[in-house]
Amino acid sequence: MFRRTIPLIFAFVVGTFMVIQFFIPHPTFQAIYNGVLDWQQVIFGFVLVVGTLSMVRHHVIRIQRKKEGYRYSMVALLGLVSMVLAGIIGGIRGGPYKWMFDYIQMPAQSSMFSLLAFFVASASYRAFRARSVTATLLLVAGVIVMLGRVPAGEYIHVGGLSLTDISTWILDYPNTAAKRGILIGVGLGMTATALKIILGIETSYLGRGD
Amino acid sequence: MTAMAALLLLLLVFPAHAGLPIDLTAFDTPDDGGKSITLEWIPLHRLGMADSLQSLVLLRRAEDETDTLELTSLGARDSLFIDDKDLVTDEPYAYVLEARFPSATLVSNETTATPTIQWFNKSRSAVCGAVVIFTSLLLWFTYHASKGREMFIRRIAGLEAVEEAVGRATEMGRPIMYVPGISTMSDVATIASIQILAQVAKKAGKYATRLTVPNRDPIVMTVCQEVVRESYNQIGRPDLFREDDIHYVTYSQFGYAAAVSGIMMREKPATNFLLGMFYAESLILAETGNATGAIQIAGTDSDAQLPFFITACDYTLIGEELYAASVYLSKEPKLLGSLKGQDYAKAITIALILLGTILSIAGVPQFVAVFK
Amino acid sequence: MGLPNALLNIDRKFIFAGVALSIAIPLLNPIGFGTSVTRQVQNVYDFVEKLEEGSTVILSFDYEPSTMAELDPMARTLLKHLFRKKARVLGMALLAGAPGIAESILQEEADAAEKEYGIEWVFLGYVPAPTAAMLRIGEDISMVYPTDQYGTLITEFPLMRSVKNYRDIDLVISLSSTAMPQFWAQYAHDRYGAPVAVGATAVEAIRMYPYHDSGQIVGFLGGLKGAAEYETLVGQPGEGIKGMDAQTIAHLFMVLMIVIGNVGHVIERRRGKSS
Structure with missing residues (x-):
């Protein structure tokens, strides 16, 4: 009962309330709704601690068992401890914390993001092949948008239109139409999933499929 | 001088008026919780009084009181104000607008309204x-399906391949990595992903293949742990559950991408599931997985990331296929x-x-x- | 089968090296490409241009250091424009890694425009659970941010005395590499009626089109090009315009690689047919 019935009743009551409150502006409903939002933030604060503990545990186990690449785990734990200590001791507006943020975290994260440029190049080299009519259409559209989104596209003209104009048209119309189609399907799928959970039709998220 | 002339003309044309002919009206703001009143009037610039206007002030008093509260200062082009400052529901309030000019101060007509609670937002x-x-519709078809009516569901290649992907990992003796996206539990894509995780965990559990789930959101991590534990319990293999396999990584988007890519390179999972909500990190994850030679099944409702997954993964669930996946895998009639x-x-x-x-x-x- | 095979299977290391060079060389030796302005960026500019003196704008830094190369130039140019229009700016951050970036940019731009903290701008800092925060601001901003980033009660700031919820906000701008702009559109605009403008990374900008066409956002700046366009409109050339040269050459390099791959593919197919 505690592992199945009560969670399902809870999901039904809270879910139904969250749907209904959207249509009822009464202050009582809004107060409860605001309370739910506040709880969401409070719970998030607590689970961050749970997450951090999980991370520490994961890396400690790796180090203890000397798993492959366990030295990286040492670096991860060192990073965690030093950032926390630097923040507590020197504050977050300056000192070692700000230094580490500016000169370690920022470049490290920027480097990860910049990998995208390299991966996009190798992936598009592999994927954009004129294997069929549809693949050729994709290839042509991809090249037009790639050139049209940079100043070079303004200098290349096809039939009186610059590649920038053609790429803008592709993004504004065929792209938006396709995206709307996907969005409508996604929206309905989302609503159906949410309703299935609220109504207790779908329970596999509780780890129980039947 | 023109403005002054217009003002004098107005005073002549509307001698019986309190002064400011702007037709101030107040009414209870529709579809709200009884905490605001909406006011509308003819903007002063339309009456040619904008140039000489020094200030336009909205005054309010509770109808049965004499104390007046200066609510706000407005401009000559304003024609609407919603008053939601400390109003008491079902108490009537009176409003006037006071326009100050170099030569005179003119007051509009007084208007009253009462904020009331609406029970339905029209x-x-x-x-x-x-x-x-x-x-x-959902209840109708669920009812009929549970009564045994046959329902057709089209073939989804990516989901047909789940069994094969799990089997491959088992044969190779390597783990399966399941990435439930990088969003939170409030995202339906994450919930859909967790529903699929339950099915994947059961399949992996049957073959005793190790399943790892790195998480970006701590709440998602907690739910994933519970789901995998229950799935193993259901197939009678609670001994397979290792809390450490479903772990938290970091909340940082690209920190997460870096860590997961590192795990892929070191542990070389035979199968990667990338299902849920992804953003710009999707290609980094998919390309790294591609480079390690893993079979990859991806799925997202994030339309911007679909091209990356289609390019770098073996199978991709597009948009709502992600939501249908759990149904497809469980084949449960309702x-x-x-x-x-x-x-x-x-x-x-x-x-x-x-x-x-x-x-x-x-x-x-x-x-x-x-x-x- | 030598040539087509070589063209079809270029080692990714060479492609990576080509990308690195095509970005690095133009950055070190600028060429000076200009850029035209798209409708989506023009709309954001026009909206800000029409803001009256003293308007209140939320500038939400919903990004982390990873995407600062694309989004920092947008933040700086938007702030220059907002301060020039004498708008009051509420800076906030909905990701844990964002306050460090937001703080520096807000402070530097406010100092350059000689704006006073607490009167013309404030930095409210970071709060967790972004969607809950967006919805709660619709009711009462002080419930989400009782204090600013530095622990001062927001009621002590003259700027915050006239700001309670979205009704007092003239524009919300979200700079993001994730789905935050969509949430802002769905919650701040659809639910509470606040106008929303967006600055998104190039990868994410593509999904902004339907929201723009349906009027849920006033406009958006997409990637470094969006930043360059806005810099052009504001008349303040910055990192966006500088980056356009590198982006142009990198795109040309990618097109070249695609062409090479397809030449290999065509030769291989023809040989296959003839044999």
Whole structure:
């Protein structure tokens, strides 16, 4: 009962309330709704601690068992401890914390993001092949948008239109139409999933499929 | 001088008026919780009084009191104000606008209104109708499916491959990595992903293949741990559950991408599931997995990331296929019914879009206006 | 089968090296490409241009250091424009890694425009659970941010005395590499009626089109090009315009690689047919 019935009743009551409150502006409903939002933030604060503990545990186990690449785990734990200590001791507006943020975290994260440029190049080299009519259409559209989104596209003209104009048209119309189609399907799928959970039709998220 | 002349002219034209002929009206703000009053008036610039206006002040008093509160200072172009400052529900309030000019101070007509509570937000009627219709369709088809009615579901290649992908990892003696996206539990894509995780965990558990789930969100991590534990319990293999396999990484988007890519390179999972909500990190994860030679099944409702997954993964679930996946894998009749309901809702949506387009072209905008 | 095979299977290391060079060389030796302005960016500019003196704008830094190369130039140019229009700016951050970036940019731009803290701008800092925060601001901003980033009660700031919820906000701008702009559109605009403008990374900008066409957002700046366009409109050339040269050459390099791959593919197919 505690592992199945009560969670399902809870999901039904809270879910139904969250749907209904959207249509009822009464202050009582809004107060409860605001309370739910506040709880969401409070719970998030607590689970961050749970997450951090999980991370520490994961890396400690790796180090203890000397798993492959366990030295990286040492670096991860060192990073965690030093950032926390630097923040507590020197504050977050300056000192070692700000230094580490500016000169370690920022470049490290920027480097990860910049990998995208390299991966996009190798992936598009592999994927954009004129294997069929549809693949050729994709290839042509991809090249037009790639050139049209940079100043070079303004200098290349096809039939009186610059590649920038053609790429803008592709993004504004065929792209938006396709995206709307996907969005409508996604929206309905989302609503159906949410309703299935609220109504207790779908329970596999509780780890129980039947 | 022109403005002054206009002002003098107005005073001559409206001698019986309190001074400011702006027709101030107040009414209870519709569709709210009884905490605001809306005020409308003719803007002063339309009366040619903008140039000489020094200030325009809105004054309020509770109807049975004499104390007046200066609410706000307004401009000559303003014509609307919503007062929600400390109003008491069901108490009447009186308002006037006071315009100060170099030569005179003019006061508008006094108007009163009472803020009241509404029990239904009429502006959301169309959404309410849609919720009722959609819920009815879902329940109707679920009911019929549970009574044994046959429901057809088309083949989804990516989901057919799940068994093969799990089997491959088992044969190779390497783990399966399951990435449930980088969003939170409030994202339905994450919930859909967790539903699939339950099925994947059961399949992996049957072959005793190790399943690892690195998480970006701590709440998602907690739910994933519970789901995998329960899945193992259901197939009678609780001994397979290792809390450390479903672990938290970091909340940083690209920190997470870096860590997961590192795990992929070191542990070389035979199979990667990338299912849920992804953003710009999707290609980094998919390309790293591709480079390690893993079989990759991806799925997201994030349309911007679909091209990356299609390019770098073996199978991709597009948009709503992600939501259908759990139903597809479990083949449970009542869940299949809900998919049917979803299809009918989509058919109605398409019909409404076509009807709206035709009527708008035919010069009947009222139909579309109903949905605004 | 030598040539087509070589063209079809270029080692990714060479492609990576080509990308690195095509970005690095133009950055070190600028060429000076200009850029035209798209409708979506023009709309954001026009909206800000029409803001009256003293308007209140939320500038939400919903990004982390990873995407600062694309989004920092947008933040700086938007702030220059907002301060020039004498708008009051509420800076906030909905990701844990964002306050460090937001703080520096807000402070530097406010100092350059000689704006006073607490009167013309404030930095409210970071709060967790972004969607809950967006919805709660619709009711009462002080419930989400009782204090600013530095622990001062927001009621002590003259700027915050006239700001309670979205009704007092003239524009919300979200700079993001994730789905935050969509949430802002769905919650701040659809639910509470606040106008929303967006600055998104190039990868994410593509999904902004339907939101723009449906009027849920006033406009958006997409990637470094969006930043360059806005810099052009504001008349303040910055990192966006500088980056356009590198982006142009990198795109040309990618097109070249695609062409090479397809030449290999065509030769291989023809040989296959003839044999």
